[in-house]
Amino acid sequence: MDVTGWLLRRAVPRAFVVTAVGGTGARLAVEAELRERGWYEAASPAEADMLVACGHPCAELSPVLDRVWDQMPGPRVRAAAAAPERAAGVLDRARAELLDTAAQRRDAEERDGAARGRAREEGGEDMPGGLPMADRGEDRDGLTLDRLHVSLGPALPAWPAGLSLSTVVQGDVVQEARVRLVGAREGGSSSFWEGKPARAASLDAAQNLLAVAGWPAAALEGRRLRDALLRGEDGPRTRERLRRWTLRVRRSRLLRWATAGLGEADGRAPAGLRGDVADRWSRWLDPDGGFPPYRADASRAALDLLPGLVIGQELAAVRLIVASLAPDTGAVGAYAPGGSA
Amino acid sequence: MTETVVFAVCAVGAVASGAAVFAVDSMARATFALLASFLFTGTAVLLLGLSYLGVLVVLMMVMEMMVMAVFMVMYMMNPAGLMPMSMVHNRNGALAVSAGVFLLLAAGVVLVPWPEAGGAPPADPAFALGEAVMGRHMLVMMLVGMVLFATMVAATVLATSRGRYDRYGDDLRREHPDDPIGGGLGR
Amino acid sequence: MNGTTAPLWAAPLVPALLLALGYGAAAGTAALRARAAGAAPSAALAAPARESARLLVQRRRTVPGADVLLWRLGGALVPVAAVLGALVVPLGPTAVSDLSVGVVWFNAMEVLVWAALWMLGWGSNSVWGLVGGYRFLVQGLSYELPHMFALTCAALGAGSLRVGDVVAAQEQVWFAALMPAAFAVYLVSAMAMAFWGPFGAPVGRDLAGGAVAELSGVDRLVLGVGRYMFLALVAAMAVPLFLGGDAGPLLPGWVWTLAKTAGVLGLLVWLGHRLPAVRMDRFAEAAWVVLVPVTLLQALAVAVYVLVR
Amino acid sequence: MMLEAYLLLAAALFSVGLFGALSQQSVVMVMMGLELMVNAVIVTAAALWLYTSPQSPDGQVLVLVAVTAMAVEMAMGFAVTTALFRARDVDMVDMAADLADRGGPGDHGGHGGGGER
Known part of the structure; x- marks a missing residue:
């Protein structure tokens, strides 16, 4: 058996x-x-x-x-x-x-064999697993503490496709940030969302942010509504569920308390990205679909804004800011973001 | 009989983990060795019938050791002990002094004719402690309260480099404090 | 005076009950999640068993430079803390060991989870784990004082630290009604203790799983079981402290205890489903500036009530 | 007989703590040595309470004071270490010997390396 x-x-x-x-x-x-x-x-x-x-x-x-x-x-x-x-x-x-x-x-035996082989020949090096020690740097309290180089890579749940944010982190406070697109497509910048209902695009961005904000239930519900809209099921039942879902997310005081005052984008940012994280995600919930987040210049501006907004923030805030900017990397094409503060 | 066995285990465990604190390379393991030593001490105090104080020692020490682990990792050069380097000065001198102190104390313990206990311990020692701290030893309670308050203020002043003028502006009238990361109530 | 100590054969009953309640909580969570995802909630009742099967087959992982001793110790400590804490929780009239300092013992056992999660985070030698472990320390330092004062209120109302006496003191009026603020703060700190729902930041998805990011196979299973057992423990402890223990008409005592525990557990699971995560830098200030004064005032009110009565 | 056993345990803990406090260079490790010594005081106070004067709660009050002393020692110790680390970017006991505000960060060792302040 x-x-x-x-x-x-x-x-x-x-x-x-x-x-x-x-x-x-x-x-x-x-x-x-x-x-x-x-x-x-x-x-x-x-x-x-x-x-x-x-x-x-x-x-x-x-x-x-x-x-x-x-x-x-x-x-x-x-x-x-x-x-x-x-x-x-x-x-x-x-x-x-x-x-x-x-x-x-x-497959398991092969891997064990390869691992034993690697372990035998690299037995003598000084750094276990070849990991360098952390270097040290000035922190915001005047102490000189360890700094880690962490890259929030493309392989991350609820993360824009292909985005790589390499950061220098002290504790969990980001001190330096550099944005890079892994595998940006040289071809034309055709975003998936053109021609799709704007509401579906906003729902996709909203469910992504809700997943990062630690509210899996609302994220799943949002994802279910997005799929219904994409499949064109625009019946009264879907619209009723969408209304109730939007009401529940908009009225959530905890979500507003967690996201208010984060990632304040100043006047120079395009209309859709202005305000803080709370403003941005409430814009997506507007019934007229709000500002469709998936346009090439908005995404490019988001990628330029990102390093500036992220520095000095903790990792939780960084994830929320990236989710609120929701850059559509497909629409941006081969774009090397300049803003690497 | 089981009491002496448990005591023996606690005694050996406490001293062994106490010694391990200074023998082990990784700072995190040193902190948890010290925590183990305190857990054994807490059990020993429980064995002595002081159930409230024994559990209190366990409770306080777990929290303190977690705070110590934070500072241990912050300040030590190689907290994980992956590159063993010894940060010790005049090890033998220290060994001699502490061995001498131990022999002195042990001699004292063995030779001194300790007085016999007057009566049996009260039914609920914690109740007696509460009565004393609120009665005859009220001064101790007030003193401990003041000392803890003074410690909180002094530790905060020493540890932070930003004063209230940095946060609220020179005339202390800034509406929201400008902290690197705002708190929950904007204070 | 009820609260007699149970015979020794009842000891294995405690982990069994915790496991059953934990499984119920996990199944409830899966059902709520399935309903949100549009699948059939009834199929989700077997979800925890299926997940355990998957984790039993999955292989364990090692991470270069990891502190394996602390890593595994952290994972195993959570279920042990849950069972040790449950020794003082009475099922019906009897608890396994009705210590004279039951309330302080429960508090000491739940603080062990601080050490467990920090060791998990530190031992896995990954940024996600370390940040997750430190997040739980911030969470612990924020919820601990209000939680301690809430427990003090319950002990103050009963005039004793023995859980049996606390149950006995709730003959006329339940402490949940007598001291609502302490009960509310206890529920908030209960979720924070079990890093559940809005207080799930230490194992949050934004940190790719936080302290449990590098765990797989049986280690992840042990921690998952421990976490749900711990959630069941904090729900079970709310019953003797605030909901009158086994008091209730018609049905025998232990049925009432289990019913109330299931009720509190259901409430915690529903709140976990219903609320987004709270960020620790915001909760820390709210806890120290709002919750501590609230529980202090509650303790004052209870003290006056006890003196006047 | 049991009293002597408890006191011997306390003496052993005290001397291990003393060894740690004397031999370690890092301030944080010295504080761990001190904590072990206070640990010994707790065991002594509890044992003497039970075996010599269980009627009077003085022994218990002493344990309470010892636990508070340990908390205060730890809090102040880490505050001083933080201030020292900010001023001199070092946490070695040797380099914290004098109170002169000699070097800012970067003045890494060189006992008595004053002068270029």
């Missing part, structure tokens, strides 16, 4: 979704598929057993995907959803490969 197989068949897989620039369509399809099957989205590679790469990962993104693939522990499977319509098929094949215990055991 193969216990592993029995357990695996009972297990609900957790997918770690990484989106390449311009893979928004594939991401939306995969997210809708995962939600309907009742599967979960993993927060970190350690928790995941399925790596789903959405869109066309280019040369720059592949090493990132390989590193995530190495960090995934036990039975693991790698899937690539290049186009939205193939999402369901890709997930089914991935699920089947996950249940194939013989293949998983072989």
Whole structure:
């Protein structure tokens, strides 16, 4: 009686979704598929057993995907959803490969062998695991403390596709920040959201921010409404649920308290990005769809604004600011953000 | 009988983890070795019948050791002890002095004819402590209160480099304090 | 005076009950999540079992330069703290060991979770873990004083630190009615203790899982089980302290205890589902400037009530 | 007999703490040594309360004062270390020997390296 197989068949897989620039369509399809099957989205590679790469990962993104693939522990499977319509098929094949215990055991033995080999030949170096010690720098209280170089890389849940924010962090306060697009598409800047209902674009940005703000229930509900709007189900039931959801999110005092006063964008920013994080996400909830966040110049301005807004903030605030700016990296094309303070 | 066994375990554990504090490389492990030593001490005090004070020692020490871990990681050069370097000066001198002190104390402990206990301990020692602290030892309670308050003020003044003039402006009339990261109530 | 000590065979009953209540909380969370996601909530009742199956098969991970001793110790400490804390919680009239300082013992056991989460974060040698562990310290230093004063109010009302006496003192009026502010602050600090719902920042998704970011396989399972057992413990402790323990018409005592515990647990699960996360730099100031004075005034009110009565 | 055992435990803890306080260079480690010594005081006070004067609560009050002393010592110790670290960017006991406000950050060692202030 193969216990592993029995357990695996009972297990609900957790997918770690990484989106390449311009893979928004594939991401939306995969997210809708995962939600309907009742599967979960993993927060970190350690928790995941399925790596789903959405869109066309280019040369720059592949090493990132390989590193995530190495960090995934036990039975693991790698899937690539290049186009939205193939999402369901890709997930089914991935699920089947996950249940194939013989293949998983072989993969495990290979990795153990390789790991033992690596451990033998790098036994003597001084730094364990080759990790350098942290350097030190001035902090805001006049002390000189350790500083870490952390890059909030493209492979992160609820994070703009392909964005890489390399920061110098002291404790969890960001001291320096540099924005980079991993695998920006040289071709024309055609955003996925052109032609789609503006409300769906705002809903996608809102569910992303709610997931980062620690409110998974409202994020899931928002995602469900976004998928309904994208599929064109604009019936009275959907509109009623949308109204109630918007009311609940807008009236949430805790969300406003957590996001008020963060990431204040001054007058020079375009209309859609002005104000603080709370202003931005309440703009998305306006019934007339508010300012469609997905336009090329707004996204470029967001990428330029980002380093300035992020410096001096803690990681939680950084995630909220990035989610509130919601740059559409697909629409930006091959753009090297200049603002690296 | 089980009491002496538990006491023996606590005694050996407390001294061993106490010694481990200065033997181990990683600062985080040193902090938790000290916490283990305190947990053994708390158990020993429980064994002596002072249930309230024993649990209080455990409660206070866990919180204190967590704060100590924060400062330990902040200030020590290599907190994880990954590159062992010894930060010790005149180790042998210290060893000699402390061994001498131990022998002196041990001799005192063994030779002194300790008085016998007058009566049995009260049913609820914590109640007796409460009565004393609110009665005869009221001065101790007031003194401890004042000392803790003075410590809070002095520690804050020493630790922070920004005074109230940095926060509220020279005329102290700025509406919201300009802190690097605002608090929850804008104060 | 009820609150007699249970026979020794009741000891294994405590972890079993905590596990059952924890499973109920996990299933409730999964059901609420499924309803929000549009799937059938009834299928979600088996979700915690399925997740445990997945984690049992998943392999464990090592991280270069990690402090494995503290890492594993942290993960194992959470369920142990939950069971140790539950020793003083009475089921019906009897608790496993009715210490004369039951309330302080419960407080000491839940502070162990501070050490557990910090060790988890520090041991995993990853930025996410470290930041998650430190977040829980800020959260702990913010909720601890209001929580202690709330417990003091309950002990003050009963004139004793023994949980049995606290239950006995609630013959006429429950402490939840007598001291509503202390009960409300207790519920807030209960969620903060179990890093649950709005106080889930230490293991938040914005930190890719925070202190549990690098955990996988059985380590993640042990921590997950411990976390839900701890949530069940804080809900169970609210019953003897504020909701009159096993008092209630018709049904036997232990049924009332379980019913009330399930009620409080359901409330905590629903609040976790319903509220976004609170950011610690904002909660710290609110806790020190608002909650501490509120609980102090509540303690004053209870003291006057006890003197006058 | 048990009183002597408890007092021997306290003596052992005291001397381990003393060894730590004397031998360690880092201020934070010296404070851990001091904490161990106060730990010994707690055990002594509790043991003497039970075995010599259980009727009077003085022993318990002494334990309470010892616990408070430990909290105060730790708070003030870390405040001083922070101020020292801000002034001289060092947390070594040797370099904190004098009260002169000699060097700002960067004056890394060189005992008595004054003069270029």
